[in-house]
Amino acid sequence: VSSVVGVILFAGVVLYGVFGGADFGAGFWDLTAGGAGAGRRPRALIQSAIGPVWEANHVWLIFCLVVLWTGFPSAFSALMTTLYIPLGLAALGIVLRSSGFAFRKELAGTEEQRVAGAAFASSSVVTPFFFGTIAGAIATGRVPGDAAAWVNPTSLLGGVLAVAARAYLAAVFLTAEARARRDPDLERWFVTRARAAAVVCGGLAVAGIFVLNSDAPRLFSHLTGRGAPFVALSAVAGVATVVAGDRLDPRTLRVLGVVAVGAVLIGWGVAQYPFLLGTHLSLSAAAAPSATLWSIVIVFAGAAVLCVPSLVALYVLQQREQLDAHA
Amino acid sequence: MSYMANASNLLPAREQMAFTLGFHIILVPFGVAFTFLMLVANYRAIRRGDEDARRLAERWSKVAAVLFAVGAVSGTVLSFEMGLLWPRLMDRYGAASGIPFVVEGIFFFLEAIFIAIYIYGWKRMAPWPHFWSGVPVVLAGIGGTLSVVAANSWMNQPGGFTERNGKVVAVRPLRVFFNGAWGYESVHMLLAAYIVAGFLVAGVYATGMLRGRADRHHRLGFLIAFTVAAVVTPLQIVVGDAMARYVFHDEPAKFAAIEGVPETATHVPETVGGVFVDGRLRYGLRLPNGASLLAGFSPGTRIRGLDAVPADGCIPPNLVTVVHLSFDVMVLTAFALLALAAWFAFVWWRRRALPASRWFLRAAAVAGVVSVVSLEAGWVVTEVGRQPWIVVGHLLTRDAVTTSGTVWWFFAATLVIYTAVGGATFYVLRRMRGRWAATSDDTVTVPYGPADARPALDGAAP
Numbered sequence: 001v002s003s004v005v006g007v008i009l010f011a012g013v014v015l016y017g018v019f020g021g022a023d024f025g026a027g028f029w030d031l032t033a034g035g036a037g038a039g040r041r042p043r044a045l046i047q048s049a050i051g052p053v054w055e056a057n058h059v060w061l062i063f064c065l066v067v068l069w070t071g072f073p074s075a076f077s078a079l080m081t082t083l084y085i086p087l088g089l090a091a092l093g094i095v096l097r098s099s100g101f102a103f104r105k106e107l108a109g110t111e112e113q114r115v116a117g118a119a120f121a122s123s124s125v126v127t128p129f130f131f132g133t134i135a136g137a138i139a140t141g142r143v144p145g146d147a148a149a150w151v152n153p154t155s156l157l158g159g160v161l162a163v164a165a166r167a168y169l170a171a172v173f174l175t176a177e178a179r180a181r182r183d184p185d186l187e188r189w190f191v192t193r194a195r196a197a198a199v200v201c202g203g204l205a206v207a208g209i210f211v212l213n214s215d216a217p218r219l220f221s222h223l224t225g226r227g228a229p230f231v232a233l234s235a236v237a238g239v240a241t242v243v244a245g246d247r248l249d250p251r252t253l254r255v256l257g258v259v260a261v262g263a264v265l266i267g268w269g270v271a272q273y274p275f276l277l278g279t280h281l282s283l284s285a286a287a288a289p290s291a292t293l294w295s296i297v298i299v300f301a302g303a304a305v306l307c308v309p310s311l312v313a314l315y316v317l318q319q320r321e322q323l324d325a326h327a
Numbered sequence: 328m329s330y331m332a333n334a335s336n337l338l339p340a341r342e343q344m345a346f347t348l349g350f351h352i353i354l355v356p357f358g359v360a361f362t363f364l365m366l367v368a369n370y371r372a373i374r375r376g377d378e379d380a381r382r383l384a385e386r387w388s389k390v391a392a393v394l395f396a397v398g399a400v401s402g403t404v405l406s407f408e409m410g411l412l413w414p415r416l417m418d419r420y421g422a423a424s425g426i427p428f429v430v431e432g433i434f435f436f437l438e439a440i441f442i443a444i445y446i447y448g449w450k451r452m453a454p455w456p457h458f459w460s461g462v463p464v465v466l467a468g469i470g471g472t473l474s475v476v477a478a479n480s481w482m483n484q485p486g487g488f489t490e491r492n493g494k495v496v497a498v499r500p501l502r503v504f505f506n507g508a509w510g511y512e513s514v515h516m517l518l519a520a521y522i523v524a525g526f527l528v529a530g531v532y533a534t535g536m537l538r539g540r541a542d543r544h545h546r547l548g549f550l551i552a553f554t555v556a557a558v559v560t561p562l563q564i565v566v567g568d569a570m571a572r573y574v575f576h577d578e579p580a581k582f583a584a585i586e587g588v589p590e591t592a593t594h595v596p597e598t599v600g601g602v603f604v605d606g607r608l609r610y611g612l613r614l615p616n617g618a619s620l621l622a623g624f625s626p627g628t629r630i631r632g633l634d635a636v637p638a639d640g641c642i643p644p645n646l647v648t649v650v651h652l653s654f655d656v657m658v659l660t661a662f663a664l665l666a667l668a669a670w671f672a673f674v675w676w677r678r679r680a681l682p683a684s685r686w687f688l689r690a691a692a693v694a695g696v697v698s699v700v701s702l703e704a705g706w707v708v709t710e711v712g713r714q715p716w717i718v719v720g721h722l723l724t725r726d727a728v729t730t731s732g733t734v735w736w737f738f739a740a741t742l743v744i745y746t747a748v749g750g751a752t753f754y755v756l757r758r759m760r761g762r763w764a765a766t767s768d769d770t771v772t773v774p775y776g777p778a779d780a781r782p783a784l785d786g787a788a789p
Binding site for chain 1: 389392393395396397399400401402403404406407408409410411414415417418419420421422423425426428429430431432433435436437439440441442443444446447448451452463495496497498499500729730731732737740741744745748751752755758759762
């Protein structure tokens, strides 16, 4: 049953990475959208696209934290005592990002919006970087370890890749949003960026081959072994975005984006299994007593019954433009 | 070496936890109970075609959106802090105390989903479906409160687990969730959320009326919020009174700190105020037999004193003063609020109108702040009253604290960011109010547009 809870935990990581990731990435484009005049329309789209959904997407993070500390308490404790610097910075980044976003919506003056927007957008870029470094430290078995466990080639790559992948995801999501709002200019604006971000992600992935090969040989061999189908799937989706991004229907593009990012995350999980931390703490060794694990499974089943249809309802209402961000 | 790190991190870790939780707890009533006020206004709007009520509900939902966002992320920080500040609490007991948090996750999820549907659904959804999309928000707020308080009450009366060699080897999840302190602690917090939300919102409209805006919009906003608070306050007094007796029975060490009782005795006086110095509560107002009477309805009721608590698990004397005074502040503020509610109820019963006195409005205007003081004081009683334990009888707070890094830095950064976010929240709410006072137009322009920007993008026109 510890493996089941491990899968539940990792599902949370993937869903946060994809859906939460798209919200974070939107902050990247918000930051780089230019001055008040030039950036007005992309920012307006970003605001109306992620306004109704970001809080629900954010809950996946809480979900991951509580499942980790309940199901695998020793791993949680090891993670928190080793990586307290990036985790603490990520927590504060989340505060700045979300409150900045919520404040900007209710502020009217350009200067005020600029301050709130800068808090939102810059912390949207910085926070995923820290998450990426954390993933790198876990994947390379540096947890538990000293306070510098997140400063290493894999973490650095993970951080940059996390920012780039989120920017890519956000760009394909926003392309679809622009299409839904029948705005061809914005659609082009975002699809160009989606393709550029996909190229950057691909370049980072290639660099990652060399980094992982020397820095995390076990992970590398599993990523190229049993994780290979997922990595390949991700690569195909990424290449398709770059090659045919301007010809594909934006909804297809969005699926490609989810596949590209989701598959590589799943590949990481597959490569890491059955270990939770590096190669020294397995899921079963870190697991809580079985009654606790079953509680998590039951509650998760309850969540699947209650929350998933609700979440689908939210996305559907959002897609049908029943939720007017300017209301 | 390790002990040194503990000693140096204990103070900042406790300060940071107190500060961030004290910040978050003010936002809780807005997520939990303010949404109920919003639905009351919404219901009235649909049922009676009441345009004032509709405008109130819509504006309240926008305020709720801002405060829910800040509450969601300040709650997230608390999740991080469970590990960043108290890793050894989670390492040892996460398998038990984590279960209520997992349940709370579902409620938080539902709340986040439906509050978004509700807030963004004003323009395009039909009135009744829109109203019903708000109902899960209120229910999830209740469920979330009951769950998260289960995690806290478990630390006061831990149970439902078997420990061997410092490791939890078996867990009984239902006993963890429905622990001894859960029933009254969770109801107490839930009612507190309704009281604080009611009085704070009523205070805003009372202030408006004092400044001469006594139109129907203001009166209705005041009445909906104040009525809810006025109904819940007497309930809370009854619950709180019963709860004190439960604490007397189940958590004698905390009760001894609350009453400042150094030695086990009968005929214990109730001391109002005072400070605990040299092992005695001094300078307070003593009501003979009061504590014994309140605890057991008889002057002969024996109250276990601090001397009955083993020395290594006994609350430090300076904290006895904190707990005792916090309890007094909580009770006194609660009765002040009860008096205000009674004034309102009496006049409403006789004349179907608000009390005409400006002193009533002045009192109502500050009642919100008073209720926040009461809430914070009650929370201090729970948390400080548990010291030196983090899990009573099982784990000392100083043994749970992190040994990594220097928490002062994290605390300093947190203080800076929270001060900025807290200040910005007030600023944004004031701007919203100013905008609403100045114009009937509730729409905001797009980001980075000038204040009077033309509507950008197709479909975005108000």
